[in-house]
Amino acid sequence: MNEFAEYRILIADDEKDILKMLEEILRRAGFVNIYKAKSCAEALSIAQRIPISLYLLDVMLPDGDGFYLFESIKQFSHSPAIFITARGENEDKIRGLGLGADDYIVKPFLSQELILRIIAVLRRTYSKPRTIGRIRLSDREIDLENAVVTKGNEELPLTAKEYILIKKLYENKNKIVTNDSLCMAVWGSGYYGCENTLMVHIRHLRKKIEEDPSKPKHIITARGLGYRLVIGNE
Amino acid sequence: MNKTVMRIFIYFVLTAAAISLILLAVNMTSFAFLQSDPQNNRSKAILSDVSESLYNDDSGFHIGKGIIPHDYWCILLDDKGNVIWSENKPSDIPDHYSLRDIARISKWYLEDYPVYMSIEDYGLIILGAPKNSVGKYTIEYSMNWFDTLPQRIIKIIIINMILACILACIFGATLYKRLKMLLGGIRDLRDEKNVKLKEKGIFKELCKSINETSRSVERKNYLLSERDNARLNWIAGISHDIRTPLSLVIGNAEALEGSQLTEADRKRTLAIKTQGLKIKKLVEDLNIISSLEYDMQPSRKRVVRICPLIRRLTADIINSGLEEKYSIELMLGDESAAVLGDEALLERALFNIINNSIIHNNNGCDIKINEGLKNGNVYIEINDNGKGISSEVIENISIMPKTAHGIGLPMAYKIIKVHGGNMEIVNNNGAVIRIMLRAV
Structure with missing residues (x-):
């Protein structure tokens, strides 16, 4: 089930076989609007004609x-891009160039990994309230769109920081998210020494979403590391 | 001051002092020899011949022919000062002499003729040498002078020695400067720095040779680095070229997995995918190792905070599905600890160490990571309660294995080393790996 199936994806890669394989991977994942380009010029002309939702570009x-292709595209399109690179070292270039690349993936990759990244980027960019909006817990529900926790008829509003924390944890559900990533998400870089404040916010969050905040079932502490949001598959 | 150059300098000064002393002694002796003047002795010999061969008979005084050379003259005075005999007597020599005349000429000259006297029974012989042939000086010394002579000689020697040392120092300073420059040049040569010495002075040839050696070392290093670069680029290129077909192999295997397959074919497909992923890891390792081998320094250095790195790495390992039998406990002592380095490489080193504990302890183990600051260094200690690390691995930790097997710890060691750090492995109820890195 792919909520982004209709989104238009443009793939640019000079290798014909890779292009074909990427298309197949995307089709298997449920995407239907796939455009292919073998060169910058071709990609640019497609991007100018058709409103693309996500660019998958070979470096x-x-x-x-x-x-540079993405630089040109950005002049008329604000859609995200994921770069595909055959060199590990380009990682730094992508990070360093500040080109607004949303992600990158190093060849060779597993199709599942690629799809996960594509979905994650699409979700970040076009976050559909229907899917990301509601997190179901045992006896209550978190409504991210309105930043409230609803339990029966009761509504507990989330603060801005609690909202960011639960969203970050949810994006990495059932996985440990380090204190550093959580602090980074809430306070940005220069977050050092925020662990204690983070603990306070987590405590407040637990009061709102846990049945018994002293024995949390959903926001689990990974000692010395961070926290993990444990939820069953929706 | 430089020790070697100082030694050479002192040796030079002492040698110079010794040489000047030897010369002083030699010259003093030579001077004493010079005191005896053969020319002067000749006059005295003639006088002595005259006094021996002059004889008196009835017809007066006579002397053998040739005893008095033609340029000499001789007169004989009686007690009253009258010339009673003469030979070759020049016309300007008087025939009579008073006591005063005698006293005046006794040590000196008679009408500019240097004269020598001999007192005989029969009178006073005066031998005259040619004009301007002899200089006569009177030398007089007090007895005190003779008494203090040894002390004065010692003083002179000492003053000479000091003077010789001072002069040697002054002249040696130039030598010292040149020597220091030469030594500096040789040191730079050893450190493979570029050497360009001024080719002049006494060490001109030496400077020239050093400069030439430096140029040839530079040339050689250039060729070596060219070769290393070529190799590095080649490896990077190859691994780049492998990645694209490998993507196709893995991608297509995955596509097959999704289709209707017999059990045997499914296993085959899985094998293709698994082996493809193994090649992917090998290619990544190859890239890291080749860049570690040829770039002695990590090329992408920035400030890396150690605690977030350890937390992220640990979370990644746990998130990727670490089995229950393993546990990782963090005891991070100093949040502010940071080093200058390549974050990806450092992460890889720590990953390799933790991963080593996991893959070599199939029955599970508890891994503890300690971190802190000590004497300006960040230390990271990773220990487990597993079966430890074989002594063979510990002994060969600095040698990169020829195959990918067992490459984890040597790669970690190499990464720590290129960061100027230290990595120590011991066994103490399991493996203990201590890493030291300079803190920033």
């Missing part, structure tokens, strides 16, 4: 590199 293209 090395025959008539230029993917970064």
